[in-house]
Amino acid sequence: MSAFIGTSNPGFAPFAMEELRRRWPDVSLSGLAPGETFKFVVSGADDRELAVQLRKDEPIFLRHLFPVREELEIPQQAEEVASALVRFAGSLADEVKDAKVAVQVRKSQDSPFPFSSAEARDLMVPALLEAGAETVSRGAKRIVSVYAAKRTLYLGLSAPADNLSDWPGGAVRFRREEGLISRAAFKLLEAEQTFDLPFERFTNALDLGAAPGGWTSVLLERGLRVTAVDPAEMDESLAGQPRLRHLRQNAADLNFAPGTFDLLVCDMSWDPHHTARIVKQLAPALSAGASVIVTLKLMYKKPMQTIADLLGSYEESFDIRRVKQLFHNRDEATVWMRK
Numbered sequence: 587m588s589a590f591i592g593t594s595n596p597g598f599a600p601f602a603m604e605e606l607r608r609r610w611p612d613v614s615l616s617g618l619a620p621g622e623t624f625k626f627v628v629s630g631a632d633d634r635e636l637a638v639q640l641r642k643d644e645p646i647f648l649r650h651l652f653p654v655r656e657e658l659e660i661p662q663q664a665e666e667v668a669s670a671l672v673r674f675a676g677s678l679a680d681e682v683k684d685a686k687v688a689v690q691v692r693k694s695q696d697s698p699f700p701f702s703s704a705e706a707r708d709l710m711v712p713a714l715l716e717a718g719a720e721t722v723s724r725g726a727k728r729i730v731s732v733y734a735a736k737r738t739l740y741l742g743l744s745a746p747a748d749n750l751s752d753w754p755g756g757a758v759r760f761r762r763e764e765g766l767i768s769r770a771a772f773k774l775l776e777a778e779q780t781f782d783l784p785f786e787r788f789t790n791a792l793d794l795g796a797a798p799g800g801w802t803s804v805l806l807e808r809g810l811r812v813t814a815v816d817p818a819e820m821d822e823s824l825a826g827q828p829r830l831r832h833l834r835q836n837a838a839d840l841n842f843a844p845g846t847f848d849l850l851v852c853d854m855s856w857d858p859h860h861t862a863r864i865v866k867q868l869a870p871a872l873s874a875g876a877s878v879i880v881t882l883k884l885m886y887k888k889p890m891q892t893i894a895d896l897l898g899s900y901e902e903s904f905d906i907r908r909v910k911q912l913f914h915n916r917d918e919a920t921v922w923m924r925k
């Protein structure tokens with residue numbers, strides 16, 4: 587039997603749970619932080635096997651998970667909580683020796699857990715150092731996870747890849763760069779990282795629904811030429827950019843020579859089915875093997891059905907590579923496809 591703590595974007599836990607139920611019909615599920623964090627138990631396979639299965643065929647809405655090694659009722663006294671954390675860290679000695687180890691601590695809003703994440707981490711670090719581990723915040727080979735819920739403390743140790751993300755709870759953070767045009771830029775930066783798709787690889791990009799220009803600015807920074815399409819104004823900081831052309835047009839009315847672009851990105855705020863029709867219409871303007879990144883707007887009540895319908899439609903023109911609800915996605919998911 588393997589128990590995990592799973593996390594999705596706020597409000598999307600029911601869909602993350604449904605994905606698990608479809609995969610493992612006898613999975614047992616219980617909510618911890620409503621809409622966001624839950625425990626799931628799968629019988630008949632070990633943690634590693636399940637993690638590998640999840641990595642190979644990655645769920646869309648499950649953003650992060652960690653295997654539960656130990657769970658205990660949260661003691662009333664802070665000292666007892668502290669000694670439980672220290673004891674758990676000490677119990678990992680054989681597994682963390684000579685490894686880079688990160689400690690990630692999260693808690694639900696209703697948890698009586700008496701420490702901040704940083705305080706809890708500081709309590710555990712000495713025991714890990716004593717065991718010969720090097721403690722780090724990024725680039726770890728092993729992650730010690732702590733999740734404090736309303737009554738229970740869940741503790742685990744895993745490889746970052748088995749957690750689906752090496753960020754605590756999958757909450758990817760970027761440094762707020764100077765002069766960032768829109769928060770939307772984070773979505774594209776996260777897609778680049780998640781899909782392992784360095785944009786420097788591309789030369790000529792088409793950005794549909796580009797205003798005010800967050801995505802465009804990321805692509806320009808990576809050295810690409812960008813054709814930005816949006817009836818709305820682009821941010822004035824982009825004026826005079828020699829590698830940028832702004833077409834103040836409806837994306838439905840575009841026409842380009844065959845094979846013009848090797849990257850199409852689209853964050854258009856429109857009915858996702860209309861958007862799919864437009865992106866598909868533009869397939870001839872892309873070179874063979876071109877990448878396409880689109881945010882799938884989940885404006886209808888049934889996000890799983892919407893995604894299934896949209897992928898069915900995109901599949902007619904593209905090879906679908908990955909679909910994921912990213913941490914920076916709100917009511918949407920992001921798809922990466924190839925022509």
Ligand SMILES: C[S@@+](CC[C@H](N)C(=O)[O-])C[C@H]1O[C@@H](n2cnc3c(N)ncnc32)[C@H](O)[C@@H]1O
Nearest residue numbers: 768770795797798799800801836837853854855
């Ligand atoms: C969420 S914003 C895009 C933000 C942008 N990705 C950024 O990083 O700044 C959506 C944009 O889609 C544009 N849009 C909606 N329908 C469109 C259409 N049919 N053709 C072109 N642009 C459209 C809107 O004008 C709006 O500026």
